[in-house]
Amino acid sequence: MITEQLKRRRPISKKRGFTLIEIMLVIGLMVLLVGLVVTNVDNLFGTNQTELVRFKVKESFKTPLTSYRIHMGSFPTTQQGLKALAVRPEGDGGRWRGPYIEGEENLKDPWGRDLQYRYPGTHNTSSYDLYSLGPDGTESGDDITNW
Structure with missing residues (x-):
């Protein structure tokens, strides 16, 4: 009777699952990757904003x-x-055929500050100077200019 019950049992599968150590290793690697991405997000977007x-x-x-x-x-x-x-x-004499650019929000840099405009330009004397004060918002070495 016992031998019949043993014969009816399914054979032990040779398929194996992941061990606890393997699962912990994968989770640890994922946490490490997420940590690297989170700490570099500002650098990634900062570069894109500057290029924009x-x-x-x-x-x-x-x-x-x-x-x-x-x-x-x-x-x-x-x-x-x-x-x-x-x-x-005001006082356009009916010659203005704009808008030449849609929305005043397009007149700002990615940091929410107005783009700086000067005509006649001091750097482009026959044209205009157009620049952003950059990420720090002050006239300094990180300004982005058209000259």
């Missing part, structure tokens, strides 16, 4: 400012600033 504003300052405003100059006869004054690209300036 560099493109914005050097390239993105060329067409809107050139279109404004063609219609109005000159670039916006320093006093009018970049806002003249989004909102009709």
Whole structure:
């Protein structure tokens, strides 16, 4: 009778699962990777923000400012600033055909500060100066400029 019961039992499977040590090792590696990513997120996004504003300052405003100059006869004054690209300036004589750029939020850098604009430029004397104060928000070596 006992031998019959033993014969009816299923044979022991040769399939094996993961050991506790293997599972702990995988979890430890995952925690290490997440820790590395979290500590470097600021560096990753900081670089992307700098590249974004560099493109914005050097390239993105060329067409809107050139279109404004063609219609109005000159670039916006320093006093009018970049806002003249989004909102009709006073005394435009009916020549303004904008908006040349959509939304005033596009006139800011990735850190939420207004882009700095000067016409006539002190660095680009025949054109305009356009720059961001960079991540630190002050005029310093990390400024991103169009000159």
